[in-house]
Amino acid sequence: MKTVTLKLNSGSHDVIVGPGLLAESGYHLKGLGLKGKLAIITDATVRKLYANALKQTLLASGFEVTILNGPDSEEEKSLETAGRLYLELTDMHAERSTPVLAVGGGVIGDLAGFVAATYQRGVPLVQIPTTLLAQADSSLGGKTAVNHGSLKNRIGVFYQPRLTISDTNTLKSLTKEQLSEGLCEIIKHGAIRDGELFDYIESNLDRIMDCDDEALETIVHRSVKIKAEVVEQDEFDLGLRNILNYGHTVGHAVETVSDFQVPHGRAVAIGMVVAAEISNRMGLLNKNDVARIEELLTQAGLLGKVPKIERDRLIEAMHHDKKIVGGKIRFVLLKTIGEVTVTDDVSLDLVEKVLSEKL
Incomplete structure (x- = not known):
């Protein structure tokens, strides 16, 4: 324990x-x-x-x-x-x-x-x-x-x-799908705060999906520690806790526009890939880390075929996201696996371009 x-x-x-x-x-x-x-x-x-x-x-x-x-x-x-x-x-x-x-x-x-x-x-x-x-x-x-x-x-x-x-x-x-849904949030925690946890999941994915006792205890415990550290500094979601929304700006929009045909974990996984690619285009994240994120989410069963989604509707849905500040879309972007930044400076043109490539 x-x-x-x-x-x-x-x-x-x-x-x-x-x-x-x-x-x-x-x-x-x-x-x-x-x-x-x-x-x-x-x-x-x-x-x-x-x-x-x-x-x-x-x-x-x-x-x-x-x-x-x-x-x-x-x-x-x-x-x-x-x-x-x-x-x-x-x-x-x-x-x-x-x-x-x-x-x-x-x-x-x-x-x-x-x-x-x-x-x-x-x-x-x-x-x-x-x-x-x-x-x-x-x-x-x-x-x-x-x-x-x-x-x-x-x-x-x-x-x-x-x-x-x-x-x-x-x-x-x-079910394997339910495990994957939960694993998406743990991968997210590793991506934003703990590169070693991300590495562990990469190396132990089969053990995790097979419900190995030690592997499950390890990833849940480390994920809890990460979220606890963030919540301790921002109990009422007024600042730092925004970093926990990595992948959620696009993810929530995907859920809404698909009429929730895309489950939450899969939608957030799509959002994580889009945010990683935007991070790279803005000079923050290297291409190798973008590829690692996409590969791990794919291996975890989170990036399968998704329903056809209109990009204009996605962008419109993001405008209604509760993370909007001053009429601009707020994105949580990666500097490296394990470190993030929050910015309102992501252009809609860049978002639309990345969405057109990834969806």
Whole structure:
């Protein structure tokens, strides 16, 4: 087991990473002084795979456990679902000291975190991510959100968990596509902040995709450390945290214009390649590093065939991105693998030219 401690102005908490941690959850929750009732919020798939067994582990540790059904999809990550869960927490007589455990992927983490932050003005939250994307990225940093109509992740609060438990054994139930989706964000973390992590993934990709215990623990732990370092310096996403958006300017636009036919990880991978090429054209990144990024994303299964996308619609979609500053498109660009810069000086002509070559 490896531990990363996030030291924030709002308080510190640990992220623990390793195989077999679900079976030790009761011990770790008691170590926080938690006791009595708790609520597990999960989805139908994770309930069958892990949440029912987790309930038995926690019952054996003396907790009173209620499992509540959270959203099974992004469409269900809504105010309506949150409202239902508020009523169910009330029905189980949850108090301000009653912990909420978010057990699942990013959708569950977002919604359960939002519910924990707002029910009775805040109850203890424990994140237990079960996907690679959630363990390496989305469960970290305190962002919670729900969707409403056309508003995606626009309604939410920053709310830090008391503890994050990342049992890497849960990653063995993921499909290869789901592993690739999560690996995209870890490759991103290496590209922006840790060249050695990028090198490790290049050298150990087969072990990672085969769910080797040591390889999974290594990449999740190192990814957590990178994001923790950034979040510690910019808890509320006002500056440095922008570097975590590498690949996302184009990536979010690809998702939107494709009507979400292109999954998030694949869309961000496309965005990373485009941003790397722009970095090279602007004299920041050498051609060898551009080729390494594209090759690793290809080997990870993230750069397959994509639906036909109109470049004009892509550029228009980027204008609506929440990272826009002063009407200009903000790009996170690479200086080298492991170092980035944020700039608003990327011309639309250059963006369009690179898009025409890469899509």
